[in-house]
Amino acid sequence: MTMQKQRTTSRTGSTAGTGPAAAVRLADVSVRFRSKKRDVTAIGDVSLDVAPGEFVAIVGPSGCGKSTLLKLVAGLLTASSGEVLLGGEQVTGPRHDIGYVFQRAALLEWRSALRNILLQAEIRHMEPASARERVDDLIRMTGLTGFEDAYPHELSGGLAQRAATALALIGDAPLLLADEPTTGLDRDLVERTVDELRRHTDEGRALLIITHDLAAAERIADRVAVMYAGRIVEIADAAPFFGAPGPRHPYARGLLDALPERDFAPIPGMPPELGALPDGCAFAARCAYADARCTDERPAFASDLACHHAPTGRTHPLKEAADA
Ligand code: SF4
16 A cells, blocks of 8 residues: 655755755756766756655656765765755765665674664764663664664675664654665565655655656656756656656656556667767667657756646647647
8 A cells, every 4th residue: 555645845946046045955966077088977957856755756767866976965975066955054074964774784793782872872972861762762663673683794685784774763853865775675664664754754754766666666656757867857746747648758768658557668779878968869769759859859847847838728749749
């Protein structure tokens, strides 16, 4: 059964602007570097707001810049241009007021799972009795019961990931970043973990999650941001994205069509390398609706979509392209 999504605050727009401070604001952010004598744009002109109490899932192929985007928000990377703001404050370095669930569990090898989590409580100056109560709750929630005294090398990948999730949740930080937090978990634990993350959001905290697990995103996200080749190509409310009318961008549509429970039809070809992006739309070589404009001109991100065949009125972009 799908968990009830309860948004406690209204969301802000997808692009940076005026209004109350977003929990996270990315305003025209790019990350560029030089590798093997090539200029690489790991992130290009990304704008995204996440409101307090909002759960945004970032989806896209491996290597499209999702983890880079999360590291920017955490202050572990610096933007080449644009602004990254948390609660209206510019991010200038690593932040200690966020919870971060890493792709690979970051646990201290010489401390048991329980003592790893308790250490976080100490670092966050939690009162010992309430910290212990909260840790016990998190151990139950993440399915770590029975493994409290195990050391990281004694934990399977899935168990270590559960400990990492508990560790990030312990301080009830106002912002939680999660990079593939359900990797290696069985379905039951995936649902328990994402439901706990959802509860964290329903208490007014913001959550930005990277996931390949579209079923998990559908279960708990308020909005979905789709990335391709270093750019956000679509932002949509989760309900219409996963239901009707569905995604608007051809890549996003292909992503859902590839699911076994849908058409099970993978998108042909591979994404371009970030160091060798074409002049036009990065998806053009794989897109059934590409035309000359697509190959010549990179589509701007406007109205939550980066596609030359944006809808006009009630017309769907794919239908419009097919009819052209
Ligand atoms: S801009 Fe053109 S090639 Fe790119 S996704 Fe839209 S229709 Fe396809």
